[in-house]
Amino acid sequence: MRFKHSIKTAYRGLEQNRARSFLTILGIVIGVTAIILVMSLGQGAQALILDQVKGMGTRTIIVGGGREPKGPSDAGQIFNDSLKKRDLDLLLRRENTPSVKYVMPIVFGASGASYQSDTFNLTIFGASPLMEKIFDMPLKSGTFFTEEDIRGRAKYVVIGNKVKTELFGADEAVGSVIKMKNHNFRVIGVFAERGQDFFNFDEAAIIPYTTAQDYVLGIKHFNRFITEAASEAQINDAADEIKLTLRESHNITDPDKDDFFVITQVDLAGRLSSITSVLTIFLAAVAAISLIVGGIGIMNIMLVSVTERTKEIGLRKALGATYKNILTQFLLEAVILTGLGGIIGILLGAFFSWAIATGITKFTSIAWTFSFPVSAAILGLGVSGAIGLIFGLYPARTAARKSPIDALRYE
Amino acid sequence: MPLIEVSKLTKTYVNDEVETPVLHGVSFSIERGEFVAIMGPSGSGKSTLLHVMGFLDGYTSGSYRFEGQEASTYDGDATARIRNKKLGFIFQSFNLLPHASVYDNVLLPLHYSDVPESEWKKRTIDAVEIVGLTHRTKYDVTRLSGGEKQRVAIARALVCNPEVIFADEPTGNLDSKSGGAIMQTLQDLNEKHGHTIILITHETYTAEHARRIIRIKDGLIESDTKVAERRHTNGGLLTK
Numbered sequence: 001m002r003f004k005h006s007i008k009t010a011y012r013g014l015e016q017n018r019a020r021s022f023l024t025i026l027g028i029v030i031g032v033t034a035i036i037l038v039m040s041l042g043q044g045a046q047a048l049i050l051d052q053v054k055g056m057g058t059r060t061i062i063v064g065g066g067r068e069p070k071g072p073s074d075a076g077q078i079f080n081d082s083l084k085k086r087d088l089d090l091l092l093r094r095e096n097t098p099s100v101k102y103v104m105p106i107v108f109g110a111s112g113a114s115y116q117s118d119t120f121n122l123t124i125f126g127a128s129p130l131m132e133k134i135f136d137m138p139l140k141s142g143t144f145f146t147e148e149d150i151r152g153r154a155k156y157v158v159i160g161n162k163v164k165t166e167l168f169g170a171d172e173a174v175g176s177v178i179k180m181k182n183h184n185f186r187v188i189g190v191f192a193e194r195g196q197d198f199f200n201f202d203e204a205a206i207i208p209y210t211t212a213q214d215y216v217l218g219i220k221h222f223n224r225f226i227t228e229a230a231s232e233a234q235i236n237d238a239a240d241e242i243k244l245t246l247r248e249s250h251n252i253t254d255p256d257k258d259d260f261f262v263i264t265q266v267d268l269a270g271r272l273s274s275i276t277s278v279l280t281i282f283l284a285a286v287a288a289i290s291l292i293v294g295g296i297g298i299m300n301i302m303l304v305s306v307t308e309r310t311k312e313i314g315l316r317k318a319l320g321a322t323y324k325n326i327l328t329q330f331l332l333e334a335v336i337l338t339g340l341g342g343i344i345g346i347l348l349g350a351f352f353s354w355a356i357a358t359g360i361t362k363f364t365s366i367a368w369t370f371s372f373p374v375s376a377a378i379l380g381l382g383v384s385g386a387i388g389l390i391f392g393l394y395p396a397r398t399a400a401r402k403s404p405i406d407a408l409r410y411e
Numbered sequence: 412m413p414l415i416e417v418s419k420l421t422k423t424y425v426n427d428e429v430e431t432p433v434l435h436g437v438s439f440s441i442e443r444g445e446f447v448a449i450m451g452p453s454g455s456g457k458s459t460l461l462h463v464m465g466f467l468d469g470y471t472s473g474s475y476r477f478e479g480q481e482a483s484t485y486d487g488d489a490t491a492r493i494r495n496k497k498l499g500f501i502f503q504s505f506n507l508l509p510h511a512s513v514y515d516n517v518l519l520p521l522h523y524s525d526v527p528e529s530e531w532k533k534r535t536i537d538a539v540e541i542v543g544l545t546h547r548t549k550y551d552v553t554r555l556s557g558g559e560k561q562r563v564a565i566a567r568a569l570v571c572n573p574e575v576i577f578a579d580e581p582t583g584n585l586d587s588k589s590g591g592a593i594m595q596t597l598q599d600l601n602e603k604h605g606h607t608i609i610l611i612t613h614e615t616y617t618a619e620h621a622r623r624i625i626r627i628k629d630g631l632i633e634s635d636t637k638v639a640e641r642r643h644t645n646g647g648l649l650t651k
Contacts, residue, residue, distance in 0.1 A: 316519070319495060
């Protein structure tokens with residue numbers, strides 16, 4: 001029996017029950033669609049996160065107070081106040097951290113900002129002029145504040161592009177005064193638009209960290225130190241130097257008891273991408289359950305089909321079909337069914353993830369890129385084919401085992 | 412060596428430990444080129460006999476030799492090959508593939524054969540022509556009349572050029588006119604093409620188209636006689 005003919009026969013068998021065949025593969029279609037969708041969105045999210053982390057600069061090392069937040073239970077660590085002025089001074093000493101080029105303290109908090117009758121909720125970052133260098137943030141207009149302004153606790157603010165648009169519209173912002181936490185700040189600069197990034201600077205206001213600590217947030221500690229290694233080769237050395245300096249400053253001998261954490265940009269990228277990978281795999285596994293349910297549906301319908309076509313099976317056997325011929329025919333039917341479901345699922349999944357990607361790019365400022373998950377598509381097709389084989393085997397064997405005479409007599 | 416040699420053949424169906432003996436020991440032989448009708452009332456065992464001879468069913472004891480070889484020595488695949496190569500079947504209820512063309516129905520046995528694919532088309536067209544259905548080649552079989560359907564079945568039985576054609580009540584579902592035409596076609600296949608034909612029927616009228624009649628009753632052979640005066644019907648369909 002020729003393979004080509006087997007396919008034609010199987011196809012004809014399915015065509016005779018078009019509506020039923022379609023309903024049968026729905027489970028597979030939904031399962032594969034879901035898998036493709038999840039994988040594609042997962043890839044997109046991962047690419048986006050990695051892109052944003054890379055935007056921080058590859059040499060960036062972040063130091064935070066408290067334990068590194070590893071889960072929801074560590075959320076309180078964000079209020080940890082272990083990083084003090086003393087630590088900043090020690091880190092700034094060249095002999096303590098020879099591999100570190102810049103150290104910038106950062107404090108942050110949420111605040112409303114108002115200008116005339118307009119109000120906008122933003123994030124206040126207390127930073128230093130190093131901001132421009134570490135994050136590569138060009139100004140659209142105006143200037144950045146200086147070391148002098150830090151010392152003098154100047155009430156100057158550099159605002160993100162979105163803040164400018166929300167409060168001032170098309171008007172000139174530099175020189176105007178905005179109100180945040182009951183203090184007046186003079187706008188001295190506006191950042192160029194950055195698009196969605198890790199810190200969302202477009203919706204932020206940057207003020208001298210001293211001003212932020214004393215007037216706005218009322219705290220003595222720092223939330224983060226953003227540091228930069230002198231070169232990419234020195235990232236690990238720099239991280240080690242920072243740890244040693246801080247342990248000495250905090251009188252810590254056991255590294256397990258660190259009340260601070262140090263993350264390099266590479267660590268951060270790796271951690272974030274492993275989180276999205278785990279999430280993606282978990283969601284894909286949930287979707288895979290529907291594939292199994294779909295497979296059981298296929299088996300059920302194939303059994304019905306075998307019973308319905310008992311007479312045809314008997315006839316084919318009488319005309320010389322062997323056990324293998326009949327087995328192949330029904331297996332192929334199942335595999336064609338699930339394979340078809342797989343292909344439709346891949347197309348639908350690709351379409352939906354493309355639509356979502358397009359929607360995100362169009363209606364938000366997030367630079368989401370659509371990526372077709374080739375490996376997931378191959379996997380989806382392979383798995384749905386395999387499901388056809390596995391769940392088709394029992395009905396196909398039932399068909400192939402029928403004795404020709406019993407089958408012919410069947411009414 | 413006879414083509415078919417049946418000796419003391421018995422067949423007992425076992426169903427849920429209830430034994431139903433159907434054949435009680437029948438013996439006869441059939442030579443190449445014969446046209447034999449097996450007759451008997453329903454329940455006599457004639458269909459069972461045909462199924463055993465057609466390698467569609469096994470037997471309980473005794474011996475059935477086809478071309479000199481004992482049938483029970485063939486395994487499943489070997490019986491499938493014999494059915495495909497050496498035997499042709501015509502059934503009372505036609506047993507055609509629904510929603511398929513005349514051509515596809517006649518072609519069907521070739522798919523399971525070792526006939527090279529290059530010959531399939533010619534063989535199929537020839538077989539369709541023999542039964543006079545060339546003008547219906549592309550028709551869906553569900554659109555054909557009963558007589559035409561049975562002719563498609565005959566063409567299908569012929570397409571692998573078998574040694575024996577088994578016809579199980581081939582006229583049972585047909586009116587007398589198309590039934591007669593079918594019988595004449597079988598007769599012509601026997602006389603002009605030399606096919607061995609084994610016919611199962613319960614009508615004397617139909618059986619008299621054969622050269623020899625074996626009568627079966629209650630699983631035993633009642634009589635085995637030559638037909639003195641063979642019946643012929645007008646309207647045979649053979650075109651060559």
